[in-house]
Each structure stands twice: as structure tokens, then as C-alpha cells.
Amino acid sequence: MQKIIKSIVPVSFIFLLAFLPILQPPAYFLSFIFKVFLYIILAESWNLIGGFTGYLSFGHVAFFGIGVYTSAMLFQHFGLSPFIGAIPSGLLSSAAAWIIGYPCLKLRGPYFAVVTLCFVFIIDLVVKNWTFLGGSEGIHLKLLPMDIQLSRSIFYETFLGLAVASVLVARWVQHTKFGLGLASIREDEEVAQTLCIHTADLKIKAFILSAFIPGVAGGIYAYYISYIHPDIVFDINISILIVLMALFGGGGSWAGPLVGAVFLSIVNEFLSIFIRPEFARIIYGAMFIAVIIFMPDGIVTFFKKWMGIRKIQHSYTSPVDKEK
Amino acid sequence: MLKGTNITKIFGGLIAISKLDFEVEKSSIVGLIGPNGSGKTTLFNLISGFLRPEEGKISFNGDEITHLKPYQIARFGIARTFQIVRPLKELTVLDNVATGVLYGRGTADIKEARSDSLDLLRFTGLESKKDTHAGLLKLADRKRLEVTRALGIRPQLLLLDEVFAGLNQKEIDEAIQLIFRIRREMGITIFMIEHVMKAIMKACDRIIAVHFGIKVADGPPDEVANAPKVIEAYLGTGYVTD
Ligand SMILES: Nc1ncnc2c1ncn2[C@@H]1O[C@H](COP(=O)(O)OP(=O)(O)OP(=O)(O)O)[C@@H](O)[C@H]1O
Numbered sequence: 126m127q128k129i130i131k132s133i134v135p136v137s138f139i140f141l142l143a144f145l146p147i148l149q150p151p152a153y154f155l156s157f158i159f160k161v162f163l164y165i166i167l168a169e170s171w172n173l174i175g176g177f178t179g180y181l182s183f184g185h186v187a188f189f190g191i192g193v194y195t196s197a198m199l200f201q202h203f204g205l206s207p208f209i210g211a212i213p214s215g216l217l218s219s220a221a222a223w224i225i226g227y228p229c230l231k232l233r234g235p236y237f238a239v240v241t242l243c244f245v246f247i248i249d250l251v252v253k254n255w256t257f258l259g260g261s262e263g264i265h266l267k268l269l270p271m272d273i274q275l276s277r278s279i280f281y282e283t284f285l286g287l288a289v290a291s292v293l294v295a296r297w298v299q300h301t302k303f304g305l306g307l308a309s310i311r312e313d314e315e316v317a318q319t320l321c322i323h324t325a326d327l328k329i330k331a332f333i334l335s336a337f338i339p340g341v342a343g344g345i346y347a348y349y350i351s352y353i354h355p356d357i358v359f360d361i362n363i364s365i366l367i368v369l370m371a372l373f374g375g376g377g378s379w380a381g382p383l384v385g386a387v388f389l390s391i392v393n394e395f396l397s398i399f400i401r402p403e404f405a406r407i408i409y410g411a412m413f414i415a416v417i418i419f420m421p422d423g424i425v426t427f428f429k430k431w432m433g434i435r436k437i438q439h440s441y442t443s444p445v446d447k448e449k
Numbered sequence: 450m451l452k453g454t455n456i457t458k459i460f461g462g463l464i465a466i467s468k469l470d471f472e473v474e475k476s477s478i479v480g481l482i483g484p485n486g487s488g489k490t491t492l493f494n495l496i497s498g499f500l501r502p503e504e505g506k507i508s509f510n511g512d513e514i515t516h517l518k519p520y521q522i523a524r525f526g527i528a529r530t531f532q533i534v535r536p537l538k539e540l541t542v543l544d545n546v547a548t549g550v551l552y553g554r555g556t557a558d559i560k561e562a563r564s565d566s567l568d569l570l571r572f573t574g575l576e577s578k579k580d581t582h583a584g585l586l587k588l589a590d591r592k593r594l595e596v597t598r599a600l601g602i603r604p605q606l607l608l609l610d611e612v613f614a615g616l617n618q619k620e621i622d623e624a625i626q627l628i629f630r631i632r633r634e635m636g637i638t639i640f641m642i643e644h645v646m647k648a649i650m651k652a653c654d655r656i657i658a659v660h661f662g663i664k665v666a667d668g669p670p671d672e673v674a675n676a677p678k679v680i681e682a683y684l685g686t687g688y689v690t691d
């Protein structure tokens with residue numbers, strides 16, 4: 126019963142969002158919300174490897190980009206609909222994660238971060254120099270044979286669905302055996318091994334899953350932008366923003382990236398509308414630094430604690446205990 | 450149950466373990482003693498798969514485990530604790546244990562694992578701390594958690610690395626009682642490293658003493674404690690009188 130009451134608010138909110146296009150709000154507003162959905166999808170899926178498992182990946186945008194290019198190619202050469210093409214897009218992103226994850230997940234800490242960063246640069250260079258993929262000219266996709274208003278709404282609804290799905294996946298992972306295994310890897314990988322956990326196997330599974338979701342989203346996004354260029358879809362700034370959003374909200378739980386993505390998207394939008402971009406950047410950066418310093422576990426954890434909901438106290442190791 | 454033959458481990462130029470033979474019989478409590486840096490923890494790291502020996506063979510219940518990975522050895526039924534305790538800090542005490550229950554016992558359901566873990570916490574006396582973040586525990590409780598978490602995988606053999614170190618007399622007595630109960634009620638064999646001589650004499654059926662990675666004594670506690678080579682190792686040559 127309590128469960129039902131608790132889920133009424135989010136469910137009705139999702140319905141409200143779903144009905145929004147019918148009210149025909151300004152195109153600008155709809156596209157802003159669409160972008161928020163995109164960041165929720167990216168931050169939630171990143172969190173599976175970055176937050177739950179503790180492997181700070183800066184390569185997440187690459188999986189998104191691979192998805193974009195896969196479905197674009199499938200559409201151009203086989204006329205495959207974006208909504209079908211999204212599935213092979215996700216699969217190819219996962220395959221890429223499997224291939225690069227195998228060697229890279231052996232690296233820890235900053236080494237893993239740097240290698241995943243390089244992965245984005247490499248794939249960006251490859252695509253720019255590969256004429257089959259449009260090279261540095263990019264690809265123009267034919268517009269879908271339907272009314273622009275209608276197609277925008279369809280994209281909007283699809284991304285709403287994907288955003289909800291990625292939040293639910295993260296929530297599910299967090300509360301299962303899989304999630305607890307990942308958390309133990311984040312805390313201490315060697316201890317995890319003494320607890321019978323095949324850590325390499327679990328990490329690669331998390332990485333593959335975390336790459337599948339942006340792959341699918343990219344597959345659909347290709348038609349949304351219709352002009353595809355490596356500078357747009359392999360933009361390292363997107364990778365960085367994803368990491369910031371997830372950590373801003375808090376990487377330990379499914380709620381963190383959701384809150385971080387929504388909040389930072391809104392703040393970013395406001396700042397860029399009302400303040401000159403240079404100042405906007407400074408405020409944005411300062412805010413992030415403040416959160417990292419004063420709320421290292423993210424704002425979600427901070428406010429839960431602040432409101433006294435959090436039963437468990439904040440982790441603190443006294444220097445005396447550390448000695449032992 | 451656990452058997453090592455001719456084990457040698459070298460770090461760079463340092464011979465940490467040298468041609469060591471040892472055996473731990475089923476249902477026994479065996480102690481491993483030796484001065485600082487004599488290779489005790491190194492031996493545990495070899496048994497649990499974190500290090501590979503340069504030479505020699507380790508077998509468990511007749512199966513060779515020398516070259517297996519740590520998680521495979523754990524799945525064979527060998528659990529260990531760490532000398533410098535390593536709680537999974539951001540997880541609750543309950544989930545520290547539940548992780549081992551889930552993966553070590555093949556439990557799939559997290560609720561079921563947590564309820565089994567609660568039984569274990571009750572057994573080791575940590576029940577009241579179940580919802581605390583493990584990083585917040587004080588040392589005695591961290592050591593207790595280290596042991597409880599190891600029990601989570603339902604091991605046949607438990608390797609304890611200095612679980613008494615840093616505890617006061619009362620806590621040591623409790624820890625000894627716990628070790629006896631682990632053997633008696635769970636039927637788990639115990640191989641333990643210890644510095645606190647009085648405690649280990651009380652707890653063990655048999656003691657192995659090492660010095661510079663070489664075995665210098667192996668037998669019943671009182672015999673080992675009086676062995677000249679052991680006294681020499683602990684006190685220096687000059688103190689051996691007769
Ligand atoms: N990973 C390693 N790399 C290099 N040298 C090591 C390593 N581990 C241990 N040693 C060295 O091997 C020797 C044995 O160390 P070990 O930790 O096994 O001793 P110990 O008997 O457990 O000592 P203590 O009672 O202080 O815990 C020491 O000289 C130590 O410095």
C-alpha cells in the first residue's frame with residue numbers, strides 16, 4: 126500500500142511529461158526538456174560504471190557517438206527505421222565496451238580515466254578520416270517523411286521512455302546482487318575477490334550495460350539532429366558534463382545522476398539565457414567546486430542527511446583507526 | 450586439508466619464504482608465529498592467491514590451488530581476513546557480510562542474504578551495528594566484521610591474520626571464545642597468525658614458527674614456546690642460556 130502511494134507522485138509526473146507535447150508548448154521549451162532527458166539517460170548509464178563501480182570513465186560520449194553513427198549508416202544504406210536501428214546501435218556500443226573494457230578495466234584510478242579519455246580522441250580521429258563514415262564533412266540524413274511537429278513529439282516521447290528506463294535500470298541494479306557486487310568492487314577490489322567475486326567479469330558486465338543505453342539513445346538521436354558530425358557526437362565536453370552531473374547529484378545511488386542532470390541542465394540554461402556566457406561558465410564552475418568540497422557524496426546524500434532521513438551516518442575514519 | 454610443500458617466495462632480492470613445508474589438518478586450530486617481517490602474511494597471500502610462489506605447491510583437500518585466482522580459491526572454501534582491516538567502508542555492516550553470502554553461497558536474493566548475514570552478525574556479536582557504515586566502526590568491531598564477513602562465504606578453512614592485535618585483554622578473551630565457537634558450531638578449520646603469544650598458546654592445537662621465512666618449529670604450543678630456536682628468534686641469540 127505504502128509502495129503504491131509512494132509511486133503515485135513520480136508516475137503522475139511522468140504522465141504529465143508525456144502529455145506535454147499535446148499542449149503544443151514552444152518548440153524551444155520542448156527541445157530543452159528533450160535535452161534534459163538525454164542527459165538523464167547519459168548520466169544514469171554512466172553511473173553504472175562510474176558511480177556504482179567506481180571506475181571514472183571519460184569515454185561515455187564515445188558510446189553515444191557510436192550509436193549515432195551506427196543507426197545513421199543503417200538508415201543510409203539499408204533504409205532501416207531509427208527505432209529499429211537503435212537496437213544494433215546499442216549492441217555495437219556494447220561490443221565496443223567489451224573490447225576496450227577488457228584491457229582498460231585492469232587499470233585503476235587515474236589511468237582508467239585517462240585511457241577512456243584517449244578512447245574518445247581516437248574514435249573521433251578515426252571517424253574524421255574515414256570517408257565511408259562521412260569523414261570530417263559529416264553526414265546529412267534525409268528527414269523522416271512526416272510533419273516536423275509530429276516527429277519532434279515522437280522523439281520527445283521516445284527519450285522520455287528511455288530516460289525512465291535508464292533510471293529504472295539503475296535503481297534495479299542498485300538493489301540487486303549485481304549492484305552489491307559492484308559496490309564492493311568500488312570499495313575494495315581485493316576484498317571483493319576474497320568474497321568469491323569474479324571482479325573482472327562483473328566489471329565488464331557493468332561496462333557493457335552502461336554502454337548499451339547511450340548506444341540506443343544515440344541511435345535515435347541521429348535522426349533528431351539529422352546532421353551528424355564527429356565534433357558534435359564525439360564531443361569530450363559532453364563526457365565531462367556527464368561525469369559532473371552524476372557526481373554532482375551523487376554517484377552512490379540511482380537518484381544522484383537524475384537530480385544532477387536535471388538540476389545542472391536547468392542552471393546551465395538559465396545562466397546562458399540571463400548572464401553573459403563567460404560569467405555563466407565561472408558561476409557554473411564555482412558551483413561545482415563548492416559541491417565537491419562541501420558535499421563530496423553529492424547533493425542527494427547531503428540533503429537526505431540534512432533532513433535527517435538518512436539513518437546511517439556519514440562515513441568518517443578517524444586518523445587513529447586508520448593507523449591500525 | 451591444506452598442504453604446502455617446498456614453498457619459496459622471493460621479492461626482488463629478499464627471500465620472504467624459503468622452502469617451507471606446512472600442513473593444516475581438518476578441524477584443527479593451527480597457529481603461525483614469528484617476528485616482524487618473517488613472512489607470515491606473505492604465506493597467507495600465497496595461500497589465498499594474491500601472490501604466486503617462485504617454487505612449491507599448495508593443495509587444498511587434494512586439489513592443487515597454487516596458480517588459481519583469489520576468487521577461485523575463495524570459492525574452494527578458503528576465507529581470509531586482512532592484518533590491516535579492510536572494511537567496505539561505504540557499505541553497511543550488514544551489506545559487508547551480505548556480499549559474501551550472495552557470491553560465496555550462491556544466494557541470488559538480497560533479502561535472503563541479508564537475513565542470513567544477520568544470523569552471522571548475531572553469532573559474532575555485531576548485530577546492534579548492522580546498519581552502521583563499516584567505515585565508522587571502532588577497531589575491535591572492525592576486526593569482528595572482518596571475521597564475520599569471511600564467515601559469509603561459508604568457508605571450510607579460515608585464515609586469520611592477527612585478529613588480536615590492538616585489542617585489550619577483555620576483547621582478546623572474547624575473540625578467543627569466538628574462534629572456539631567458529632570451530633565447534635560451524636565446523637570450520639582455523640589457521641591463524643598471531644603476535645600475542647599468551648593468546649595463541651591458549652587458542653591453538655598446534656603452532657608453526659617461522660623466522661626469516663624458514664620454519665624453525667612445528668608442534669604443540671608448549672613445545673614450540675620452549676624451542677631454543679623460537680626463543681632465539683624472538684629474543685636474539687644472546688638470551689639463550691642453556
Ligand atoms: N608485496 C611485497 N613486495 C615486496 N616485499 C614484500 C611484499 N610483501 C612483503 N614483503 C617483505 O617480505 C617480508 C615478509 O613480510 P610479511 O608481511 O610476510 O611479514 P609478517 O611476518 O607478516 O610480519 P608482521 O608480523 O610485521 O606482519 C618483509 O621483509 C616485507 O617487507
Ligand SMILES: [Mg+2]
Binds near residue numbers: 489490491
Ligand atoms: Mg603480517
